[in-house]
Amino acid sequence: MVAQDRLSTAFAALADPTRRDILMRLRSGPLTVSDLAVHYPMSRPAVSQHLTVLEKAGLVARDRRAQWNDCSLATASLDEAAAWIEQQRADWIERFDLLDEHLRRRREHDRATDNHSEGD
């Protein structure tokens, strides 16, 4: 992952349980780094580094005031990721529906013209 595009960076950031958990905790409001760090079995710098990854991916925003650093959610990258997945899914589902309809139509046609063989 060497200087990837925004979407790749976002997906890579989401590909870690700790980072996803951080995002879920931030849903209920901004938290400081230490507030977050107590929940994970790793050092505080490790959590800080996870936050750096999330920040570079555009998934959190950090607002440093005095010695505290409030971390809050950002959504631009999440929107992009969701958009990509939804586009992918929409086409696939549509394709699946077409196949389904085709099969149903063929079945009806078979049934209408002849009922020579019911079994497969």
Added chain:
Amino acid sequence: MVAQDRLSTAFAALADPTRRDILMRLRSGPLTVSDLAVHYPMSRPAVSQHLTVLEKAGLVARDRRAQWNDCSLATASLDEAAAWIEQQRADWIERFDLLDEHLRRRREHDRATDNHSEGD
């Protein structure tokens, strides 16, 4: 990423432009490995390895018949990924709406009681 959960594996698989492009190409129907490989500036084994990643992530299915290997889309993991993102987004947007409403209400209250200071 050492033997992660399904969701992490899916996001990690999506965090690569080549793999996302493979998924997009498969939207129009199954393709063989060689069909896919011609589009990328890398060796055929590299594409095969990308497909292995996608398969382990539950994003593609491979159906080997004779010496050809048809690759097609699978959606279970994509559904999971979409669900996670949507859940995250829903809560965040709701929270944003609440904040917005709170600010608007406070602004109205300020305006009603006193207009002592307009600037910040």
Added chain:
DNA sequence: CTAGCGTGTAAGTTATCCCTTACGTAAGAA
């Protein structure tokens, strides 16, 4: 001022990714 807290970052280690080339296998063609 000094002491202490909350934080970011540098350095180092280990594990993993992503590519390469080389090789092995199974099926079709002659």
Added chain:
DNA sequence: TTCTTACGTAAGGGATAACTTACACGCTAG
């Protein structure tokens, strides 16, 4: 059978990710 095609996989190397500990900085409290 022998040659070719389509493919998977092992082996290896360079880059990177995810931790650790150690340290430096800014702010607050006394």
